[in-house]
Amino acid sequence: MTVKDRIAGYAEEMTAWRQDFHAHPELGFEETRTSQIVADKLAQWGIEVHRGIGGTGVVGLIEGKRGGGRRIGLRADMDALPIEEATNLPYRSRNEGVSHACGHDGHTTMLLGAARYLAETRDFAGTAVLVFQPAEEGLGGARAMIADGLFDRFPCDEIYALHNAPEAPRNQISVWPGVAMAGADFFDIKITGRGAHGAKPHNAIDPVIIAVSLAQALQTIVSRNIDPRNPLVLSITQIHAGTAYNVIPDDATLAGTLRAFDETELALARRRIEELAKGVAASFGGEAEVDIRPIFSVLRNDAVAVDGVAQASRDIVGEALVSTGNELRTASEDFADMLKAVPGAYFFLGQDNDVPLHNPGYLFDDEILPVGASLLARLVETRSAA
Numbered sequence: 001m002t003v004k005d006r007i008a009g010y011a012e013e014m015t016a017w018r019q020d021f022h023a024h025p026e027l028g029f030e031e032t033r034t035s036q037i038v039a040d041k042l043a044q045w046g047i048e049v050h051r052g053i054g055g056t057g058v059v060g061l062i063e064g065k066r067g068g069g070r071r072i073g074l075r076a077d078m079d080a081l082p083i084e085e086a087t088n089l090p091y092r093s094r095n096e097g098v099s100h101a102c103g104h105d106g107h108t109t110m111l112l113g114a115a116r117y118l119a120e121t122r123d124f125a126g127t128a129v130l131v132f133q134p135a136e137e138g139l140g141g142a143r144a145m146i147a148d149g150l151f152d153r154f155p156c157d158e159i160y161a162l163h164n165a166p167e168a169p170r171n172q173i174s175v176w177p178g179v180a181m182a183g184a185d186f187f188d189i190k191i192t193g194r195g196a197h198g199a200k201p202h203n204a205i206d207p208v209i210i211a212v213s214l215a216q217a218l219q220t221i222v223s224r225n226i227d228p229r230n231p232l233v234l235s236i237t238q239i240h241a242g243t244a245y246n247v248i249p250d251d252a253t254l255a256g257t258l259r260a261f262d263e264t265e266l267a268l269a270r271r272r273i274e275e276l277a278k279g280v281a282a283s284f285g286g287e288a289e290v291d292i293r294p295i296f297s298v299l300r301n302d303a304v305a306v307d308g309v310a311q312a313s314r315d316i317v318g319e320a321l322v323s324t325g326n327e328l329r330t331a332s333e334d335f336a337d338m339l340k341a342v343p344g345a346y347f348f349l350g351q352d353n354d355v356p357l358h359n360p361g362y363l364f365d366d367e368i369l370p371v372g373a374s375l376l377a378r379l380v381e382t383r384s385a386a
Helices: 011-023 032-044 104-121 141-147 207-218 220-225 263-283 303-317 335-341 366-383
Strands: 048-053 057-063 071-077 127-133 158-165 178-181 183-192 232-241 251-260 287-296 299-301 344-350
Touching (some): 011 032, 011 104, 032 057, 032 127, 057 141, 071 335, 104 127, 104 158, 104 366, 127 141, 158 303, 158 335, 183 207, 207 220, 207 232, 207 251, 251 263, 263 287, 299 303, 299 335, 299 344, 335 344, 344 366
C-alpha cells in the first residue's frame, strides 16, 4: 500500500477531527458547527472558501500549480442520523437521539485530509472543487446545493465521492460502471374509516383492518406487477393507529420506501400503490390518501470515471484490493443527483467493522482515514490532467 506519506503524517490529527465530529453530530441542514469547522480549516490552509451553499454546504477551491487542466470535484456528506448511539466510546455522541451511525464524520474527515494535502502540494493541473454537502440522509442536500447554483458557480468536469463499507475487507475499493445504487421513494398513506367502540366493531369502518390488508396487498406489486428480472423493494416501515385498547380509531397511516434500479419500474410501482390503496380502502368502505415522494435518483457511474477510480485505487491500495465487479446495492445515495449533472463515480472503501450502517452500535474504522484521503487526493492529481 502506498498511502501518501504527507497524509500518513496527518493520521493522528485526522482521527481527532473525526472523533470530534462524532461527538457532536448534527442532522441534515443543521450542520452549523460541522460546516463552520470545515470552512475554518479550509481557510487556515489557504483554500478559497464559499459558505452557505444549499443551506449549510461549504465549497473550497484549490488551484493546481501546473496550470491549465480540468476541474475535479470531490464530495463528502456531513449530516448525522436521528439514531440514539449505543456504544461506550469515550467520544460517543453528546447530542441525544442523534449519531453518526453512517460514517459521514469519516467522509468529511477524509475530504479535509485530501484538502490539506492538495493545498500544501498543489502538484496537479486544473482546479480541485471540494464539496461538503449537508442533508444526504433523505432530506435532499444534493438537490439543495444544485438548486443554489453549485455547478453554475463551481463547474466541474468530473466529480467523485466515496462511502465506507463495513461489509467489505479493510481498504478494499469497490467501483463499477453503470447503475450502482437504487433510486428510492418515500410514501405515506392515510386511511380514513369510521371509529367505534371496540366492543361494537359492526358500527365501524375499521381503518386498522384496511391498513393491514393494504400492507399485504402492496407486496403483490413486487410479485405480480414487476418483471422478475428487474429488482424492486417495497418495504412498509411504519403503521400507526389508535390510542386506546377499546376504541376503533377513525384513521390509520402507513409509511415506507420503494426502491428500484429502473425509473420505469418505479413509475409503475407508484401507480400501483395509488390504485391498490384507494381500491382496498374502498372495498371496506373507507378512503385512502397517498403521498409518494421521489427522494433519491438511480445512481449511475460514468465508465471513464470508474476507470479513473480504479487506476487511482491501484496506486494507493494495490491491484489485489480493487474490485470492479458489479455489486448493485438497494441502498440509495443523493450523490446520484450530482452524477446526473456531472459525470463521475461513487465508490466504496472497506473498513474493519462488521456492524452495519444505520445501526446504533455502528463504529467507524479510523485506520481507513489516510487511505480515503490519499485516494481522493490521487483522483485530483490524475483526473485533472486526463
